[in-house]
Amino acid sequence: MSIPGSWYLILSALLFGIGALGLLIRRNVLIMFMCLELMLNAANLSFVTFSRMLGDIAGQSAVFFVLVVAAAEVVVGLGIVVAIFRRRSTAVADDISGMRD
Amino acid sequence: MTGLLLATVARTIPDTAVFIAGALMILAGGIGVIACKNPVHSALAMVLTLFGVAVEFIEQQAEFLAAVQIIVYAGAIVVLFLFVIMFLGVDQRDDIHDEPLVAQRPLAVLLVVISVISIIALGFEASWAVGPHHVTGKTFGPYQNVGEVGRSVFTTxxxxxxxxxxxxxxxxxxxxxxxxxxxxxxxxxxxxxxxxxxxxxxxxxx
CATH class of the missing domain: 1.20.5 (Single alpha-helices involved in coiled-coils or other helix-helix interfaces)
Known part of the structure:
Protein backbone atom coordinates (compact mmCIF):
# COMPACT_ATOMS: atom_id res chain seq x y z
CA MET A 1 0.00 0.00 0.00
CA SER A 2 2.83 2.36 0.72
CA ILE A 3 4.57 1.91 -2.60
CA PRO A 4 4.43 5.11 -4.66
CA GLY A 5 2.29 4.83 -7.75
CA SER A 6 5.11 6.07 -9.94
CA TRP A 7 7.07 2.87 -9.30
CA TYR A 8 4.25 0.85 -10.78
CA LEU A 9 4.03 3.21 -13.73
CA ILE A 10 7.77 2.87 -14.40
CA LEU A 11 7.45 -0.91 -14.19
CA SER A 12 4.53 -0.74 -16.58
CA ALA A 13 6.53 1.37 -19.03
CA LEU A 14 9.40 -1.10 -18.88
CA LEU A 15 7.09 -4.04 -19.51
CA PHE A 16 5.51 -2.21 -22.42
CA GLY A 17 8.97 -1.52 -23.82
CA ILE A 18 9.93 -5.19 -23.56
CA GLY A 19 6.73 -6.17 -25.36
CA ALA A 20 7.25 -3.62 -28.13
CA LEU A 21 10.86 -4.70 -28.54
CA GLY A 22 9.85 -8.33 -28.87
CA LEU A 23 7.16 -7.47 -31.36
CA LEU A 24 9.72 -5.63 -33.49
CA ILE A 25 12.62 -8.07 -33.37
CA ARG A 26 11.00 -11.52 -33.35
CA ARG A 27 9.83 -13.30 -36.48
CA ASN A 28 7.67 -16.07 -35.06
CA VAL A 29 4.00 -15.08 -35.20
CA LEU A 30 3.23 -16.85 -31.93
CA ILE A 31 5.93 -14.97 -30.05
CA MET A 32 4.74 -11.71 -31.59
CA PHE A 33 1.32 -12.57 -30.15
CA MET A 34 2.86 -13.17 -26.74
CA CYS A 35 4.53 -9.77 -26.93
CA LEU A 36 1.12 -8.24 -27.66
CA GLU A 37 -0.12 -9.86 -24.46
CA LEU A 38 2.80 -8.37 -22.56
CA MET A 39 1.89 -4.90 -23.81
CA LEU A 40 -1.75 -5.43 -22.84
CA ASN A 41 -0.61 -6.46 -19.38
CA ALA A 42 1.50 -3.32 -19.09
CA ALA A 43 -1.59 -1.26 -19.91
CA ASN A 44 -3.59 -3.22 -17.33
CA LEU A 45 -0.97 -2.53 -14.68
CA SER A 46 -1.17 1.20 -15.34
CA PHE A 47 -4.97 1.04 -15.26
CA VAL A 48 -4.93 -0.57 -11.82
CA THR A 49 -2.29 1.86 -10.60
CA PHE A 50 -4.26 4.89 -11.72
CA SER A 51 -7.38 3.32 -10.23
CA ARG A 52 -5.65 3.17 -6.87
CA MET A 53 -4.07 6.61 -7.14
CA LEU A 54 -7.32 8.32 -8.05
CA GLY A 55 -9.51 6.19 -5.79
CA ASP A 56 -11.77 5.34 -8.72
CA ILE A 57 -12.88 1.77 -9.33
CA ALA A 58 -13.59 2.47 -13.03
CA GLY A 59 -9.97 1.69 -13.88
CA GLN A 60 -10.41 -1.86 -12.61
CA SER A 61 -13.60 -2.24 -14.67
CA ALA A 62 -11.59 -1.17 -17.72
CA VAL A 63 -9.03 -3.88 -16.94
CA PHE A 64 -11.85 -6.42 -16.76
CA PHE A 65 -12.97 -5.48 -20.26
CA VAL A 66 -9.39 -5.46 -21.54
CA LEU A 67 -9.04 -9.02 -20.26
CA VAL A 68 -12.17 -10.11 -22.12
CA VAL A 69 -11.09 -8.43 -25.35
CA ALA A 70 -7.61 -9.95 -25.01
CA ALA A 71 -9.13 -13.41 -24.69
CA ALA A 72 -11.26 -12.87 -27.80
CA GLU A 73 -8.28 -11.46 -29.68
CA VAL A 74 -6.11 -14.45 -28.82
CA VAL A 75 -8.83 -16.90 -29.89
CA VAL A 76 -9.30 -15.25 -33.27
CA GLY A 77 -5.60 -14.54 -33.78
CA LEU A 78 -4.53 -18.09 -33.06
CA GLY A 79 -7.33 -19.33 -35.33
CA ILE A 80 -5.86 -17.21 -38.12
CA VAL A 81 -2.36 -18.50 -37.36
CA VAL A 82 -3.57 -22.10 -37.54
CA ALA A 83 -5.42 -21.40 -40.81
CA ILE A 84 -2.30 -19.80 -42.32
CA PHE A 85 -0.16 -22.65 -41.11
CA ARG A 86 -2.40 -25.22 -42.75
CA ARG A 87 -2.13 -23.40 -46.06
CA ARG A 88 1.50 -22.28 -46.02
CA SER A 89 3.03 -24.45 -43.26
CA THR A 90 5.01 -21.62 -41.78
CA ALA A 91 4.70 -19.53 -38.67
CA VAL A 92 7.38 -16.99 -39.55
CA ALA A 93 6.10 -13.53 -40.32
CA ASP A 94 8.54 -12.95 -43.20
CA ASP A 95 7.16 -15.91 -45.13
CA ILE A 96 3.58 -14.67 -44.85
CA SER A 97 3.88 -11.66 -47.08
CA GLY A 98 0.95 -12.17 -49.46
CA MET A 99 -2.73 -12.17 -48.61
CA ARG A 100 -3.96 -13.85 -51.79
CA ASP A 101 -2.04 -17.10 -51.91
CA MET B 1 11.76 11.16 15.18
CA THR B 2 14.13 8.31 14.48
CA GLY B 3 11.69 5.90 16.01
CA LEU B 4 8.91 7.20 13.81
CA LEU B 5 11.13 6.88 10.75
CA LEU B 6 12.10 3.36 11.72
CA ALA B 7 8.45 2.45 12.26
CA THR B 8 7.59 3.82 8.82
CA VAL B 9 10.41 1.90 7.19
CA ALA B 10 9.47 -1.28 9.04
CA ARG B 11 5.90 -0.91 7.84
CA THR B 12 7.13 -0.33 4.29
CA ILE B 13 9.50 -3.26 4.08
CA PRO B 14 6.94 -6.03 3.39
CA ASP B 15 5.23 -3.98 0.69
CA THR B 16 8.54 -3.07 -0.89
CA ALA B 17 9.67 -6.69 -0.83
CA VAL B 18 6.47 -7.85 -2.51
CA PHE B 19 6.72 -5.10 -5.10
CA ILE B 20 10.33 -5.95 -5.91
CA ALA B 21 9.55 -9.66 -6.13
CA GLY B 22 6.68 -8.96 -8.53
CA ALA B 23 8.77 -6.55 -10.57
CA LEU B 24 11.58 -9.08 -10.90
CA MET B 25 9.10 -11.73 -12.01
CA ILE B 26 7.63 -9.36 -14.59
CA LEU B 27 10.93 -8.20 -16.04
CA ALA B 28 12.61 -11.62 -16.03
CA GLY B 29 9.56 -13.17 -17.67
CA GLY B 30 9.33 -10.42 -20.27
CA ILE B 31 12.98 -10.76 -21.21
CA GLY B 32 12.51 -14.52 -21.31
CA VAL B 33 9.60 -14.18 -23.74
CA ILE B 34 11.62 -12.22 -26.26
CA ALA B 35 14.95 -14.01 -25.73
CA CYS B 36 14.01 -17.71 -25.76
CA LYS B 37 14.42 -19.45 -29.07
CA ASN B 38 11.95 -22.18 -28.25
CA PRO B 39 8.35 -20.89 -28.31
CA VAL B 40 7.39 -23.24 -25.45
CA HIS B 41 9.97 -21.59 -23.23
CA SER B 42 8.62 -18.21 -24.28
CA ALA B 43 5.12 -19.27 -23.25
CA LEU B 44 6.37 -20.45 -19.86
CA ALA B 45 8.26 -17.18 -19.38
CA MET B 46 5.01 -15.39 -20.17
CA VAL B 47 3.35 -17.32 -17.32
CA LEU B 48 6.01 -15.88 -15.01
CA THR B 49 5.23 -12.37 -16.21
CA LEU B 50 1.49 -12.87 -15.77
CA PHE B 51 1.97 -14.12 -12.22
CA GLY B 52 4.14 -11.10 -11.51
CA VAL B 53 1.40 -8.79 -12.77
CA ALA B 54 -1.08 -10.64 -10.54
CA VAL B 55 1.24 -10.07 -7.57
CA GLU B 56 1.30 -6.37 -8.34
CA PHE B 57 -2.51 -6.38 -8.59
CA ILE B 58 -2.79 -7.94 -5.14
CA GLU B 59 -0.25 -5.44 -3.84
CA GLN B 60 -2.62 -2.69 -5.04
CA GLN B 61 -5.68 -4.38 -3.49
CA ALA B 62 -7.19 -5.45 -6.80
CA GLU B 63 -7.86 -9.01 -5.65
CA PHE B 64 -10.62 -9.74 -8.13
CA LEU B 65 -8.46 -8.77 -11.08
CA ALA B 66 -5.56 -10.78 -9.72
CA ALA B 67 -7.75 -13.89 -9.60
CA VAL B 68 -9.14 -13.22 -13.06
CA GLN B 69 -5.63 -12.61 -14.34
CA ILE B 70 -4.50 -16.03 -13.14
CA ILE B 71 -7.62 -17.83 -14.37
CA VAL B 72 -7.96 -16.17 -17.76
CA TYR B 73 -4.35 -15.57 -18.72
CA ALA B 74 -2.37 -18.32 -17.06
CA GLY B 75 -5.24 -20.78 -17.16
CA ALA B 76 -6.73 -20.22 -20.58
CA ILE B 77 -4.66 -18.04 -22.87
CA VAL B 78 -1.28 -19.63 -22.16
CA VAL B 79 -2.81 -23.09 -22.51
CA LEU B 80 -4.23 -22.00 -25.85
CA PHE B 81 -0.79 -20.76 -26.90
CA LEU B 82 0.79 -24.04 -25.86
CA PHE B 83 -1.84 -26.04 -27.74
CA VAL B 84 -1.19 -24.06 -30.92
CA ILE B 85 2.59 -24.38 -30.51
CA MET B 86 2.24 -28.13 -30.14
CA PHE B 87 -0.16 -28.23 -33.06
CA LEU B 88 2.19 -26.33 -35.35
CA GLY B 89 5.23 -28.20 -34.12
CA VAL B 90 7.96 -26.43 -32.21
CA ASP B 91 9.56 -24.12 -34.72
CA GLN B 92 13.27 -24.24 -34.05
CA ARG B 93 14.40 -22.31 -37.07
CA ASP B 94 13.29 -18.92 -35.81
CA ASP B 95 16.88 -17.75 -35.83
CA ILE B 96 17.65 -14.68 -33.78
CA HIS B 97 20.55 -13.78 -36.05
CA ASP B 98 18.62 -14.06 -39.27
CA GLU B 99 18.01 -10.46 -40.29
CA PRO B 100 15.98 -9.95 -43.45
CA LEU B 101 15.73 -6.19 -43.14
CA VAL B 102 18.93 -4.23 -42.92
CA ALA B 103 19.58 -2.85 -39.42
CA GLN B 104 16.03 -3.47 -38.25
CA ARG B 105 17.03 -4.87 -34.87
CA PRO B 106 19.38 -2.03 -33.80
CA LEU B 107 16.79 0.48 -34.95
CA ALA B 108 14.08 -1.35 -32.99
CA VAL B 109 16.19 -1.35 -29.83
CA LEU B 110 16.98 2.34 -30.28
CA LEU B 111 13.33 3.21 -30.86
CA VAL B 112 12.13 1.28 -27.81
CA VAL B 113 14.80 2.74 -25.54
CA ILE B 114 13.97 6.27 -26.65
CA SER B 115 10.24 5.62 -26.22
CA VAL B 116 10.54 4.18 -22.72
CA ILE B 117 12.87 6.93 -21.56
CA SER B 118 10.56 9.60 -22.90
CA ILE B 119 7.49 7.96 -21.32
CA ILE B 120 9.18 7.87 -17.92
CA ALA B 121 10.56 11.40 -18.29
CA LEU B 122 7.17 12.72 -19.33
CA GLY B 123 5.52 10.96 -16.41
CA PHE B 124 7.88 12.60 -13.96
CA GLU B 125 7.86 15.96 -15.68
CA ALA B 126 4.18 16.42 -16.35
CA SER B 127 2.58 14.66 -13.35
CA TRP B 128 -0.06 13.11 -15.58
CA ALA B 129 -3.54 13.64 -14.27
CA VAL B 130 -2.67 12.57 -10.77
CA GLY B 131 -0.88 15.51 -9.27
CA PRO B 132 2.51 14.75 -7.76
CA HIS B 133 3.88 11.39 -8.81
CA HIS B 134 4.01 9.98 -5.30
CA VAL B 135 0.31 10.33 -4.62
CA THR B 136 -1.40 7.24 -3.32
CA GLY B 137 -5.12 7.74 -3.24
CA LYS B 138 -7.62 6.37 -0.79
CA THR B 139 -8.33 2.71 -1.01
CA PHE B 140 -11.58 0.87 -0.85
CA GLY B 141 -11.12 -0.87 2.43
CA PRO B 142 -10.42 -4.53 2.98
CA TYR B 143 -12.55 -7.23 1.36
CA GLN B 144 -14.56 -4.75 -0.70
CA ASN B 145 -12.82 -5.05 -4.04
CA VAL B 146 -15.06 -7.68 -5.61
CA GLY B 147 -18.21 -5.84 -4.55
CA GLU B 148 -16.91 -2.52 -5.86
CA VAL B 149 -15.89 -3.96 -9.23
CA GLY B 150 -19.18 -5.81 -9.53
CA ARG B 151 -21.21 -2.72 -8.73
CA SER B 152 -19.25 -0.73 -11.30
CA VAL B 153 -19.49 -3.36 -14.03
CA PHE B 154 -23.18 -4.08 -13.52
CA THR B 155 -24.37 -0.49 -13.25
CA THR B 156 -22.13 2.04 -14.99
Whole structure:
Protein backbone atom coordinates (compact mmCIF):
# COMPACT_ATOMS: atom_id res chain seq x y z
CA MET A 1 0.00 0.00 0.00
CA SER A 2 2.83 2.36 0.72
CA ILE A 3 4.57 1.91 -2.60
CA PRO A 4 4.43 5.11 -4.66
CA GLY A 5 2.29 4.83 -7.75
CA SER A 6 5.11 6.07 -9.94
CA TRP A 7 7.07 2.87 -9.30
CA TYR A 8 4.25 0.85 -10.78
CA LEU A 9 4.03 3.21 -13.73
CA ILE A 10 7.77 2.87 -14.40
CA LEU A 11 7.45 -0.91 -14.19
CA SER A 12 4.53 -0.74 -16.58
CA ALA A 13 6.53 1.37 -19.03
CA LEU A 14 9.40 -1.10 -18.88
CA LEU A 15 7.09 -4.04 -19.51
CA PHE A 16 5.51 -2.21 -22.42
CA GLY A 17 8.97 -1.52 -23.82
CA ILE A 18 9.93 -5.19 -23.56
CA GLY A 19 6.73 -6.17 -25.36
CA ALA A 20 7.25 -3.62 -28.13
CA LEU A 21 10.86 -4.70 -28.54
CA GLY A 22 9.85 -8.33 -28.87
CA LEU A 23 7.16 -7.47 -31.36
CA LEU A 24 9.72 -5.63 -33.49
CA ILE A 25 12.62 -8.07 -33.37
CA ARG A 26 11.00 -11.52 -33.35
CA ARG A 27 9.83 -13.30 -36.48
CA ASN A 28 7.67 -16.07 -35.06
CA VAL A 29 4.00 -15.08 -35.20
CA LEU A 30 3.23 -16.85 -31.93
CA ILE A 31 5.93 -14.97 -30.05
CA MET A 32 4.74 -11.71 -31.59
CA PHE A 33 1.32 -12.57 -30.15
CA MET A 34 2.86 -13.17 -26.74
CA CYS A 35 4.53 -9.77 -26.93
CA LEU A 36 1.12 -8.24 -27.66
CA GLU A 37 -0.12 -9.86 -24.46
CA LEU A 38 2.80 -8.37 -22.56
CA MET A 39 1.89 -4.90 -23.81
CA LEU A 40 -1.75 -5.43 -22.84
CA ASN A 41 -0.61 -6.46 -19.38
CA ALA A 42 1.50 -3.32 -19.09
CA ALA A 43 -1.59 -1.26 -19.91
CA ASN A 44 -3.59 -3.22 -17.33
CA LEU A 45 -0.97 -2.53 -14.68
CA SER A 46 -1.17 1.20 -15.34
CA PHE A 47 -4.97 1.04 -15.26
CA VAL A 48 -4.93 -0.57 -11.82
CA THR A 49 -2.29 1.86 -10.60
CA PHE A 50 -4.26 4.89 -11.72
CA SER A 51 -7.38 3.32 -10.23
CA ARG A 52 -5.65 3.17 -6.87
CA MET A 53 -4.07 6.61 -7.14
CA LEU A 54 -7.32 8.32 -8.05
CA GLY A 55 -9.51 6.19 -5.79
CA ASP A 56 -11.77 5.34 -8.72
CA ILE A 57 -12.88 1.77 -9.33
CA ALA A 58 -13.59 2.47 -13.03
CA GLY A 59 -9.97 1.69 -13.88
CA GLN A 60 -10.41 -1.86 -12.61
CA SER A 61 -13.60 -2.24 -14.67
CA ALA A 62 -11.59 -1.17 -17.72
CA VAL A 63 -9.03 -3.88 -16.94
CA PHE A 64 -11.85 -6.42 -16.76
CA PHE A 65 -12.97 -5.48 -20.26
CA VAL A 66 -9.39 -5.46 -21.54
CA LEU A 67 -9.04 -9.02 -20.26
CA VAL A 68 -12.17 -10.11 -22.12
CA VAL A 69 -11.09 -8.43 -25.35
CA ALA A 70 -7.61 -9.95 -25.01
CA ALA A 71 -9.13 -13.41 -24.69
CA ALA A 72 -11.26 -12.87 -27.80
CA GLU A 73 -8.28 -11.46 -29.68
CA VAL A 74 -6.11 -14.45 -28.82
CA VAL A 75 -8.83 -16.90 -29.89
CA VAL A 76 -9.30 -15.25 -33.27
CA GLY A 77 -5.60 -14.54 -33.78
CA LEU A 78 -4.53 -18.09 -33.06
CA GLY A 79 -7.33 -19.33 -35.33
CA ILE A 80 -5.86 -17.21 -38.12
CA VAL A 81 -2.36 -18.50 -37.36
CA VAL A 82 -3.57 -22.10 -37.54
CA ALA A 83 -5.42 -21.40 -40.81
CA ILE A 84 -2.30 -19.80 -42.32
CA PHE A 85 -0.16 -22.65 -41.11
CA ARG A 86 -2.40 -25.22 -42.75
CA ARG A 87 -2.13 -23.40 -46.06
CA ARG A 88 1.50 -22.28 -46.02
CA SER A 89 3.03 -24.45 -43.26
CA THR A 90 5.01 -21.62 -41.78
CA ALA A 91 4.70 -19.53 -38.67
CA VAL A 92 7.38 -16.99 -39.55
CA ALA A 93 6.10 -13.53 -40.32
CA ASP A 94 8.54 -12.95 -43.20
CA ASP A 95 7.16 -15.91 -45.13
CA ILE A 96 3.58 -14.67 -44.85
CA SER A 97 3.88 -11.66 -47.08
CA GLY A 98 0.95 -12.17 -49.46
CA MET A 99 -2.73 -12.17 -48.61
CA ARG A 100 -3.96 -13.85 -51.79
CA ASP A 101 -2.04 -17.10 -51.91
CA MET B 1 11.76 11.16 15.18
CA THR B 2 14.13 8.31 14.48
CA GLY B 3 11.69 5.90 16.01
CA LEU B 4 8.91 7.20 13.81
CA LEU B 5 11.13 6.88 10.75
CA LEU B 6 12.10 3.36 11.72
CA ALA B 7 8.45 2.45 12.26
CA THR B 8 7.59 3.82 8.82
CA VAL B 9 10.41 1.90 7.19
CA ALA B 10 9.47 -1.28 9.04
CA ARG B 11 5.90 -0.91 7.84
CA THR B 12 7.13 -0.33 4.29
CA ILE B 13 9.50 -3.26 4.08
CA PRO B 14 6.94 -6.03 3.39
CA ASP B 15 5.23 -3.98 0.69
CA THR B 16 8.54 -3.07 -0.89
CA ALA B 17 9.67 -6.69 -0.83
CA VAL B 18 6.47 -7.85 -2.51
CA PHE B 19 6.72 -5.10 -5.10
CA ILE B 20 10.33 -5.95 -5.91
CA ALA B 21 9.55 -9.66 -6.13
CA GLY B 22 6.68 -8.96 -8.53
CA ALA B 23 8.77 -6.55 -10.57
CA LEU B 24 11.58 -9.08 -10.90
CA MET B 25 9.10 -11.73 -12.01
CA ILE B 26 7.63 -9.36 -14.59
CA LEU B 27 10.93 -8.20 -16.04
CA ALA B 28 12.61 -11.62 -16.03
CA GLY B 29 9.56 -13.17 -17.67
CA GLY B 30 9.33 -10.42 -20.27
CA ILE B 31 12.98 -10.76 -21.21
CA GLY B 32 12.51 -14.52 -21.31
CA VAL B 33 9.60 -14.18 -23.74
CA ILE B 34 11.62 -12.22 -26.26
CA ALA B 35 14.95 -14.01 -25.73
CA CYS B 36 14.01 -17.71 -25.76
CA LYS B 37 14.42 -19.45 -29.07
CA ASN B 38 11.95 -22.18 -28.25
CA PRO B 39 8.35 -20.89 -28.31
CA VAL B 40 7.39 -23.24 -25.45
CA HIS B 41 9.97 -21.59 -23.23
CA SER B 42 8.62 -18.21 -24.28
CA ALA B 43 5.12 -19.27 -23.25
CA LEU B 44 6.37 -20.45 -19.86
CA ALA B 45 8.26 -17.18 -19.38
CA MET B 46 5.01 -15.39 -20.17
CA VAL B 47 3.35 -17.32 -17.32
CA LEU B 48 6.01 -15.88 -15.01
CA THR B 49 5.23 -12.37 -16.21
CA LEU B 50 1.49 -12.87 -15.77
CA PHE B 51 1.97 -14.12 -12.22
CA GLY B 52 4.14 -11.10 -11.51
CA VAL B 53 1.40 -8.79 -12.77
CA ALA B 54 -1.08 -10.64 -10.54
CA VAL B 55 1.24 -10.07 -7.57
CA GLU B 56 1.30 -6.37 -8.34
CA PHE B 57 -2.51 -6.38 -8.59
CA ILE B 58 -2.79 -7.94 -5.14
CA GLU B 59 -0.25 -5.44 -3.84
CA GLN B 60 -2.62 -2.69 -5.04
CA GLN B 61 -5.68 -4.38 -3.49
CA ALA B 62 -7.19 -5.45 -6.80
CA GLU B 63 -7.86 -9.01 -5.65
CA PHE B 64 -10.62 -9.74 -8.13
CA LEU B 65 -8.46 -8.77 -11.08
CA ALA B 66 -5.56 -10.78 -9.72
CA ALA B 67 -7.75 -13.89 -9.60
CA VAL B 68 -9.14 -13.22 -13.06
CA GLN B 69 -5.63 -12.61 -14.34
CA ILE B 70 -4.50 -16.03 -13.14
CA ILE B 71 -7.62 -17.83 -14.37
CA VAL B 72 -7.96 -16.17 -17.76
CA TYR B 73 -4.35 -15.57 -18.72
CA ALA B 74 -2.37 -18.32 -17.06
CA GLY B 75 -5.24 -20.78 -17.16
CA ALA B 76 -6.73 -20.22 -20.58
CA ILE B 77 -4.66 -18.04 -22.87
CA VAL B 78 -1.28 -19.63 -22.16
CA VAL B 79 -2.81 -23.09 -22.51
CA LEU B 80 -4.23 -22.00 -25.85
CA PHE B 81 -0.79 -20.76 -26.90
CA LEU B 82 0.79 -24.04 -25.86
CA PHE B 83 -1.84 -26.04 -27.74
CA VAL B 84 -1.19 -24.06 -30.92
CA ILE B 85 2.59 -24.38 -30.51
CA MET B 86 2.24 -28.13 -30.14
CA PHE B 87 -0.16 -28.23 -33.06
CA LEU B 88 2.19 -26.33 -35.35
CA GLY B 89 5.23 -28.20 -34.12
CA VAL B 90 7.96 -26.43 -32.21
CA ASP B 91 9.56 -24.12 -34.72
CA GLN B 92 13.27 -24.24 -34.05
CA ARG B 93 14.40 -22.31 -37.07
CA ASP B 94 13.29 -18.92 -35.81
CA ASP B 95 16.88 -17.75 -35.83
CA ILE B 96 17.65 -14.68 -33.78
CA HIS B 97 20.55 -13.78 -36.05
CA ASP B 98 18.62 -14.06 -39.27
CA GLU B 99 18.01 -10.46 -40.29
CA PRO B 100 15.98 -9.95 -43.45
CA LEU B 101 15.73 -6.19 -43.14
CA VAL B 102 18.93 -4.23 -42.92
CA ALA B 103 19.58 -2.85 -39.42
CA GLN B 104 16.03 -3.47 -38.25
CA ARG B 105 17.03 -4.87 -34.87
CA PRO B 106 19.38 -2.03 -33.80
CA LEU B 107 16.79 0.48 -34.95
CA ALA B 108 14.08 -1.35 -32.99
CA VAL B 109 16.19 -1.35 -29.83
CA LEU B 110 16.98 2.34 -30.28
CA LEU B 111 13.33 3.21 -30.86
CA VAL B 112 12.13 1.28 -27.81
CA VAL B 113 14.80 2.74 -25.54
CA ILE B 114 13.97 6.27 -26.65
CA SER B 115 10.24 5.62 -26.22
CA VAL B 116 10.54 4.18 -22.72
CA ILE B 117 12.87 6.93 -21.56
CA SER B 118 10.56 9.60 -22.90
CA ILE B 119 7.49 7.96 -21.32
CA ILE B 120 9.18 7.87 -17.92
CA ALA B 121 10.56 11.40 -18.29
CA LEU B 122 7.17 12.72 -19.33
CA GLY B 123 5.52 10.96 -16.41
CA PHE B 124 7.88 12.60 -13.96
CA GLU B 125 7.86 15.96 -15.68
CA ALA B 126 4.18 16.42 -16.35
CA SER B 127 2.58 14.66 -13.35
CA TRP B 128 -0.06 13.11 -15.58
CA ALA B 129 -3.54 13.64 -14.27
CA VAL B 130 -2.67 12.57 -10.77
CA GLY B 131 -0.88 15.51 -9.27
CA PRO B 132 2.51 14.75 -7.76
CA HIS B 133 3.88 11.39 -8.81
CA HIS B 134 4.01 9.98 -5.30
CA VAL B 135 0.31 10.33 -4.62
CA THR B 136 -1.40 7.24 -3.32
CA GLY B 137 -5.12 7.74 -3.24
CA LYS B 138 -7.62 6.37 -0.79
CA THR B 139 -8.33 2.71 -1.01
CA PHE B 140 -11.58 0.87 -0.85
CA GLY B 141 -11.12 -0.87 2.43
CA PRO B 142 -10.42 -4.53 2.98
CA TYR B 143 -12.55 -7.23 1.36
CA GLN B 144 -14.56 -4.75 -0.70
CA ASN B 145 -12.82 -5.05 -4.04
CA VAL B 146 -15.06 -7.68 -5.61
CA GLY B 147 -18.21 -5.84 -4.55
CA GLU B 148 -16.91 -2.52 -5.86
CA VAL B 149 -15.89 -3.96 -9.23
CA GLY B 150 -19.18 -5.81 -9.53
CA ARG B 151 -21.21 -2.72 -8.73
CA SER B 152 -19.25 -0.73 -11.30
CA VAL B 153 -19.49 -3.36 -14.03
CA PHE B 154 -23.18 -4.08 -13.52
CA THR B 155 -24.37 -0.49 -13.25
CA THR B 156 -22.13 2.04 -14.99
CA UNK B 157 -20.73 -0.32 -17.58
CA UNK B 158 -23.71 -2.62 -18.03
CA UNK B 159 -24.00 -1.96 -21.77
CA UNK B 160 -20.30 -2.67 -22.28
CA UNK B 161 -20.72 -5.86 -20.29
CA UNK B 162 -23.57 -7.02 -22.53
CA UNK B 163 -21.53 -6.13 -25.61
CA UNK B 164 -18.74 -8.25 -24.14
CA UNK B 165 -21.01 -11.27 -24.18
CA UNK B 166 -21.76 -10.71 -27.87
CA UNK B 167 -18.03 -10.22 -28.57
CA UNK B 168 -17.14 -13.53 -26.94
CA UNK B 169 -19.80 -15.41 -28.91
CA UNK B 170 -18.61 -13.81 -32.15
CA UNK B 171 -14.99 -14.65 -31.36
CA UNK B 172 -15.77 -18.30 -30.63
CA UNK B 173 -17.89 -18.68 -33.76
CA UNK B 174 -15.22 -16.93 -35.82
CA UNK B 175 -12.49 -19.23 -34.52
CA UNK B 176 -14.60 -22.30 -35.33
CA UNK B 177 -15.32 -21.01 -38.82
CA UNK B 178 -11.64 -20.25 -39.45
CA UNK B 179 -10.53 -23.67 -38.27
CA UNK B 180 -13.25 -25.56 -40.17
CA UNK B 181 -13.00 -23.82 -43.51
CA UNK B 182 -9.26 -24.30 -43.90
CA UNK B 183 -9.66 -27.96 -42.93
CA UNK B 184 -12.35 -28.39 -45.59
CA UNK B 185 -10.20 -26.59 -48.18
CA UNK B 186 -7.38 -29.10 -47.92
CA UNK B 187 -9.49 -32.24 -47.83
CA UNK B 188 -12.81 -31.48 -49.49
CA UNK B 189 -13.81 -31.55 -53.14
CA UNK B 190 -15.48 -28.19 -52.77
CA UNK B 191 -12.29 -26.33 -53.57
CA UNK B 192 -12.32 -26.67 -57.39
CA UNK B 193 -15.56 -24.70 -57.56
CA UNK B 194 -13.90 -21.72 -55.94
CA UNK B 195 -10.44 -21.92 -57.55
CA UNK B 196 -11.47 -21.32 -61.18
CA UNK B 197 -13.44 -18.27 -60.16
CA UNK B 198 -10.36 -16.92 -58.47
CA UNK B 199 -8.34 -17.56 -61.62
CA UNK B 200 -10.93 -16.00 -63.91
CA UNK B 201 -11.16 -12.90 -61.77
CA UNK B 202 -7.38 -12.75 -61.87
CA UNK B 203 -7.41 -12.98 -65.69
CA UNK B 204 -10.09 -10.35 -65.91
CA UNK B 205 -8.11 -8.13 -63.63
CA UNK B 206 -4.96 -8.58 -65.68
Missing amino acids: YLFAFEATAALLIIAVVGAVVLARRSGAATSDAAIPTSEPTAETTEEVAS
